[in-house]
Amino acid sequence: MNAAPMFRKVALIGFGLIGGSIARGAKALGLAGEIVTTARSAETRARVRELGIVDGVVESNAEAADGADLVILCIPVGACGDVAQEIAPHLKHGAIVSDVGSVKGAVVKAMAPHLPEDIHFVPAHPVAGTENSGPDSGFAELFINRWCILTPPEGTNAEATEKLAAFWRALGANVEIMTPEHHDLVLAVTSHLPHLIAYTIVSTAEELEGVTQSEVLKFSAGGFRDFTRIAASDPTMWRDVFLTNKDAVLEMLGEFQEDLSKLTRAIRRGDGDALFDHFTRTRAIRRGIVQIGQDEAAPDFGRRHKQLGKAPE
Amino acid sequence: MNAAPMFRKVALIGFGLIGGSIARGAKALGLAGEIVTTARSAETRARVRELGIVDGVVESNAEAADGADLVILCIPVGACGDVAQEIAPHLKHGAIVSDVGSVKGAVVKAMAPHLPEDIHFVPAHPVAGTENSGPDSGFAELFINRWCILTPPEGTNAEATEKLAAFWRALGANVEIMTPEHHDLVLAVTSHLPHLIAYTIVSTAEELEGVTQSEVLKFSAGGFRDFTRIAASDPTMWRDVFLTNKDAVLEMLGEFQEDLSKLTRAIRRGDGDALFDHFTRTRAIRRGIVQIGQDEAAPDFGRRHKQLGKAPE
The missing domain is CATH 1.10.3660.10 (6-phosphogluconate dehydrogenase C-terminal like domain)
Structure with missing residues (x-):
């Protein structure tokens, strides 16, 4: 636990796999004085309340963003523009606004026009996930040793970018900065x-x-x-x-x-030679990924096997 | 350990991932009185001797097959015809000859003409594996809860087919019988x-x-x-x-x-609706595979995660 949290109030808009994992990790590490979240459906909001991970579950995006030092949109890319418009009037002066979308060019285009000049917009994409979704699917360790890519638009305050980078590093991620197009x-x-x-x-x-x-x-x-x-x-x-x-x-x-x-x-x-050559070259890529710790060294992704001579469960 | 082994002598021709896994499993369970193996390269044969899993490592396919009750070719599909021709004169009357190839029509075509009428030819394909290969890559649990498909040609002795099926079941596999074409x-x-x-x-x-x-x-x-x-x-x-x-x-x-x-x-x-519909349908297939135990229920194949707040290794 940190003595002083990185952010006084963090707002997570959306509580699926990524939002829920940020919440769990930030809570476990004490990165936020307070975490407030919301979700589009009443059902999800009710479930998040039951889970008891965050400090507050509110009914609207505006309410969540209100007074927050860091607002992260954890929602599908296509919804980011509308939500940016909705929260804009409620954003605190100097707040950092970010997202977790898998596409960055479109997100920047959709969100940037709505955001006031006195906030810092630092789009982000944690390259991590599982096949599961929903409020129960997240876990605090999801981002460990994964990469989080930040794509701050030109002219973004360097301190704000570094503050968000530090937040992601605390969650276990490596941070890289590039343009949205790249x-x-x-x-x-x-x-x-x-x-x-x-x-x-x-x-x-x-x-x-x-x-x-x-x-x-x-x-x-x-x-x-x-x-x-x-x-x-x-x-x-x-x-x-x-x-x-x-x-x-x-x-x-x-x-x-x-x-x-x-x-x-x-x-x-x-043409057996062509096939053999091709299949030999692709092996090297796998080795590279395992070497830099981006996948399991254990065969078969480390899938587990039952013991021999015992009946399957 | 079984009181009486299923086969007196088992010959494994080839000691890669599959051959090595059969050897380890059969040894652990006492399925064979004796397991003899060979491999094409002197280097592999030397390594198999070092590993000390099997009872004998011999220099030639003919020597391995000699007197064996069960001979399994654990080699690439393209090599099966030549090896069948090579071992044919040395096969014991009533022996079962099988393979583990991922293609069955071509294997039957390549091997069957060489095999004497007094042996039982029961082609097999254990649908199991990892990305690794070589004599060190096998493990006894590889076949547990996987399927092994047998494709006995018409007229194959039912007792011989059942004996090979029982061997695979003992190694942990489920057995299914179908035609090579299917x-x-x-x-x-x-x-x-x-x-x-x-x-x-x-x-x-x-x-x-x-x-x-x-x-x-x-x-x-x-x-x-x-x-x-x-x-x-x-x-x-x-x-x-x-x-x-x-x-x-x-x-x-x-x-x-x-x-x-x-x-x-x-x-x-x-066309977002078409994409959404498509992506919704494919989820069901995954659920089906997990339900019948053919993959991990744990997210992300059960890949492991480090603990939060600790430096990566």
Whole structure:
């Protein structure tokens, strides 16, 4: 616990996987004097009250933002503009306003025009998550050793940016700063394209003639199950990502299609050498990711196995 | 430990992830009176001797198969025909010959013509694995609660099939029987297509202009890292899979391309409802896989997280 909290009042607008994880982490570490939250649905607000993690659950975004030193929008990208407009008149002079959206260019465009000049707007994207969503899905350790990307617009107060960076570092994240445009290109390949491909292949497997759904599920350990995890992510969030990062996603999709054509041609022609070379090169990337601690070194993501000779539970 | 082993002598030809896991499991459970193995390279044979798991490491496939009651080829699909020819003259009357290949039609075609009529040929495919390979990568628990598919040709002795099924069940697997053709279609979607897509996207990310390799690695927790695991699988094994299950893979690829075109069109047109509907449907598949115990119920495959407030290791 810190002697003096980093922020007197933190407002979290939205309490899903990310909002709920920030709340749990900030509470555990004493990063805020007070954490106030709200959520769009009465059901979620009721559940957050039951959970008893935050200091206050209020009915409106305006009420949450009122007097807060740090306001973080933890909501789908498509909703950020409206919420910025709604909270703008209630923001405290000198407050930091941030978000956690997976697309940054569109968020900056939607939010910036509404925010008064006397507040500090520092958009953020913690590159972390699980396939779960909702108020119960968050956990304090979610951001540990993950990257949080900040995309402060030109001219943003450096002290405010550093203060938000310190908050994320305290939650366990590494912080990197880049432009919204570069963020959207990088994330198009490391996150948006993989989700799109996963969503596609899962539906392909769902609608096949000649292979039953039961077979798809039973034999999914051959590789398919890995894709189903990210294809179980929050539909609203991902709809908004693809609507708002359209250009970068379509560009990456074009690259992917070219590469897929090359591999398809090698298969059709029976070009074993080309396939072998390709499959050898991709191994190195995995090693790199494990080496920098961005994934499990244990095989199979460290999935657990039961003991031999015991009946399955 | 069983009082009487299921097989007096088991020969494992090849000692990679699958061969090594069978050896470890069978040894732990006492399923074989004696386990003899061999491997193509002298280096692997030396390592298997060092490991001290099996009862004998011999120099040739013929020597391994000699007098064995069960011979399992644990080698890439493309090598099975030649090895069948090599061991055929040395097989014991009434022996069971099997394999563990990920493609069954091509294996049956390549092996069956070489095998004498007095042996029982029961091809098998344990749908289990990790991204690791080599003699050190196996473990006894690999097959627990996974499926092992047997594809006995018409007219195969039912007792021999059941004996091999019992062996796999003892190792923890569930056994299903189907035709080689149906196996190859089912696995094309649950395993081969996912691997092809993963191999593709990993190379796409490797060769981008405008995004550095370091950025791809750092921000891989956004989804990309999930794909790198299966794209780190054994290149020889996967080359052979795509060469020998070409037709079914190309068919599935065609279906995938159609579905990807649909999603791409929805993105291009900004059709949020189509995206949302699609992303909602795919969630159900994940739930089904978790419900039947084919993947972790824990979020994020149960990947571990460090404790908050401690410096990363």
